[in-house]
Amino acid sequence: MTDQGFPAADIDTSNPHPARMYDFYLGGKDHYEVDRAAASNVVSVFPSIKTCAQVNRLFMHRATRWLAAEAGIRQFLDIGTGIPTEPNLHQIAQDVAPDARIVYADNDPIVLTHARTLLRSTAEGRTAYIHADVREPESILTATELHATLDLNRPVALSLNAVLHFVPDEFKPYDLVAALVDALPSGSYLVLSHCTGDFAPETWEKIADVYRRGGIPAQVRSAGEIARFFDGLELLEPGLEVPHRWKPDPGQPLTDVTDAEASFYTGVARKP
Ligand SMILES: C[S@@+](CC[C@H](N)C(=O)[O-])C[C@H]1O[C@@H](n2cnc3c(N)ncnc32)[C@H](O)[C@@H]1O
Numbered sequence: 001m002t003d004q005g006f007p008a009a010d011i012d013t014s015n016p017h018p019a020r021m022y023d024f025y026l027g028g029k030d031h032y033e034v035d036r037a038a039a040s041n042v043v044s045v046f047p048s049i050k051t052c053a054q055v056n057r058l059f060m061h062r063a064t065r066w067l068a069a070e071a072g073i074r075q076f077l078d079i080g081t082g083i084p085t086e087p088n089l090h091q092i093a094q095d096v097a098p099d100a101r102i103v104y105a106d107n108d109p110i111v112l113t114h115a116r117t118l119l120r121s122t123a124e125g126r127t128a129y130i131h132a133d134v135r136e137p138e139s140i141l142t143a144t145e146l147h148a149t150l151d152l153n154r155p156v157a158l159s160l161n162a163v164l165h166f167v168p169d170e171f172k173p174y175d176l177v178a179a180l181v182d183a184l185p186s187g188s189y190l191v192l193s194h195c196t197g198d199f200a201p202e203t204w205e206k207i208a209d210v211y212r213r214g215g216i217p218a219q220v221r222s223a224g225e226i227a228r229f230f231d232g233l234e235l236l237e238p239g240l241e242v243p244h245r246w247k248p249d250p251g252q253p254l255t256d257v258t259d260a261e262a263s264f265y266t267g268v269a270r271k272p
Contacts (some may be wrong), residue, residue, distance in 0.1 A: 080163025
């Protein structure tokens with residue numbers, strides 16, 4: 001057991017893991033040789049993968065800040081959290097609203113080993129971590145930590161950032177997103193970012209292949225396929241957009257990247 005009562009993690013260093021490859025792209029230190037090798041293969045076909053990861057992360061910052069500051073959201077459920085990278089979602093939300101409550105979930109044991117960082121909440125707010133797989137939404141929706149931290153009768157911002165491209169169609173990703181959104185009340189939000197091959201189709205098929213060869217399920221999607229995740233919800237302005245044009249903040253870096261460098265679609269929608 002870890003000092004927080006989580007089971008000790010079983011870190012697999014024989015296969016690359018998406019959380020650790022993403023950590024490599026973001027310049028972190030929590031990855032292994034096998035992750036560096038796979039990530040380097042991605043860099044060789046798509047040198048701007050690091051930019052792509054950064055603009056996605058900056059979208060998360062802006063969307064979270066907007067939800068806390070403009071929409072008054074005080075509860076967040078972030079699935080596919082990733083290895084902590086400052087600022088983490090709770091730090092952004094609690095910077096606006098110290099009483100904000102955040103539940104994180106990820107299925108990678110390495111994220112579990114870093115849960116302590118994610119649990120450093122303000123005194124007024126609260127954070128929790130669930131080791132769970134987004135492909136099993138019930139395991140998240142029935143988790144004790146979720147109900148001890150969030151009141152599902154009040155609006156929640158559900159974020160699924162850079163995770164659904166690890167859920168190919170055979171796992172019925174539209175059904176599982178619907179199951180998660182169905183569990184939230186009116187006035188909740190869905191925040192989503194997703195890799196796309198729309199701007200460089202051949203390159204992105206090669207990238208998906210690198211992941212699949214490493215044993216990681218992967219599927220990039222078109223704008224139309226990503227827009228379907230928002231069915232039944234009210235997409236906020238500017239709609240489904242590349243990250244650098246989703247409510248851009250001139251104070252942030254990387255405002256002038258090309259759409260192909262970003263190769264992501266992002267959106268935030270409200271549940272009516
Ligand atoms: C590219 S990172 C994104 C991190 C963060 N959401 C962000 O956008 O900056 C993808 C994360 O999704 C997690 N992930 C992948 N498949 C998952 C699954 N089936 N269930 C839960 N998490 C998953 C990975 O472990 C990794 O931490």
